[in-house]
Amino acid sequence: MRNSEFKLKKARRSFICAACAAIVFGAAVSPAWGDADREPAKAAESLEKMSREEILFSRKALYDKVASATRIPWYRIAAIDQYEHTLTKAHPKDRSHPKRLTGIFMNEPVWSGLFNPDPNDSNPHSIGIFNGYGKDGSGDGLADMNNDMDVLYSMASYLLRHGQSEDDFSIALWEYYHNSRSVQRILQFSKLYEKFQTLDLSGHAFPLPISDSYSYRDTWGTRRSWGGYRIHEGTDIFAPYGTPVRSTCYGIVELKGWNPFGGWRIGIRDLDNRYHYYAHLQGFEKKLNQGDIVVPGQTIGWVGSSGYGKPGTQGKFPPHLHYGIYRDSGLAEWSFDPYPLLRHWETEERKAIQKKRKGTS
Ligand SMILES: [Zn+2]
Numbered sequence: 001m002r003n004s005e006f007k008l009k010k011a012r013r014s015f016i017c018a019a020c021a022a023i024v025f026g027a028a029v030s031p032a033w034g035d036a037d038r039e040p041a042k043a044a045e046s047l048e049k050m051s052r053e054e055i056l057f058s059r060k061a062l063y064d065k066v067a068s069a070t071r072i073p074w075y076r077i078a079a080i081d082q083y084e085h086t087l088t089k090a091h092p093k094d095r096s097h098p099k100r101l102t103g104i105f106m107n108e109p110v111w112s113g114l115f116n117p118d119p120n121d122s123n124p125h126s127i128g129i130f131n132g133y134g135k136d137g138s139g140d141g142l143a144d145m146n147n148d149m150d151v152l153y154s155m156a157s158y159l160l161r162h163g164q165s166e167d168d169f170s171i172a173l174w175e176y177y178h179n180s181r182s183v184q185r186i187l188q189f190s191k192l193y194e195k196f197q198t199l200d201l202s203g204h205a206f207p208l209p210i211s212d213s214y215s216y217r218d219t220w221g222t223r224r225s226w227g228g229y230r231i232h233e234g235t236d237i238f239a240p241y242g243t244p245v246r247s248t249c250y251g252i253v254e255l256k257g258w259n260p261f262g263g264w265r266i267g268i269r270d271l272d273n274r275y276h277y278y279a280h281l282q283g284f285e286k287k288l289n290q291g292d293i294v295v296p297g298q299t300i301g302w303v304g305s306s307g308y309g310k311p312g313t314q315g316k317f318p319p320h321l322h323y324g325i326y327r328d329s330g331l332a333e334w335s336f337d338p339y340p341l342l343r344h345w346e347t348e349e350r351k352a353i354q355k356k357r358k359g360t361s
Helices: 003-017 019-025 040-049 052-070 074-090 108-112 124-129 148-162 166-177 180-196 339-360
Strands: 235-238 244-246 251-259 263-270 274-284 299-303 320-328 333-336
Touching: 052 074, 052 148, 074 148, 074 180, 074 320, 148 166, 166 180, 180 251, 235 339, 251 274, 263 299
Parallel strands: none
Antiparallel strands: 235 320, 244 299, 251 263, 263 274, 274 299, 274 320, 320 333
């Protein structure tokens, strides 16, 4: 289904099912914010000058505000917003909007209502009549699809229609996206934010403990022969059997098991919607299961030479970790060269180790 078709169907669905919601919640209910919160445009202007920490701090403040008004947990709102940020990164042209703190993007028919004669309607009352999602969250009387508070409040109000349990949340996500990958991602993100109670989960680690006993170079795109013609989608890090393999990021174990190409392999999803793939392992960390949360530097398995045959096959090539990264665009996944990131994480970790040594000597 084409994207525009999908959006149209989505908008049409909302026209049917949102009818009772308007009665329950009223067409234009606005939370009562203080005056200080009524100038989100200013916040957007200064976005360019803000540090990463300041941006995360401001985002968290917005999520908290909407959470306290709607009783939808902040981490669910944050998870949707973060997922939508990653979609915008993957589809900047389809989802172009002015720079703002939030990532949630609703197009005109979704925001203002499919049969609304004014696609740019910002009147919460008439949007409500046409069953659009748009609401006024900032308290200025307008439902502006580029206002951070309006966007978040509109999404939280939509979630509220479905209820507040975890199942209600999953159903609401399915009804909104009609894409099981989107639902899975957002539930993963939500789990991470809930567990750590912060948005700042960007720490990274090199996949092997820093030492002199491994080596790797940029082998992106070179030919593979086993199992037919393939392009090498990753970096091979050669190291002795049994070297610990560590998670490079905060994430969720999405996959664990055998594959004829990758042998014993494990896949971890991070909050940038990237899939980290570790292959040819000797074995997995026993306690680790699908759905578990991992942190940077946590041991997930050991270097081996498994793969290129039936389960348990090993020794067909020297022991190494095959490390790949895939980005999810919402409908498809593609790999990109992990080499520069590996170099970066390795350098950062070496620096940190040196700094620590200096501090203790
Ligand atoms: Zn490889």
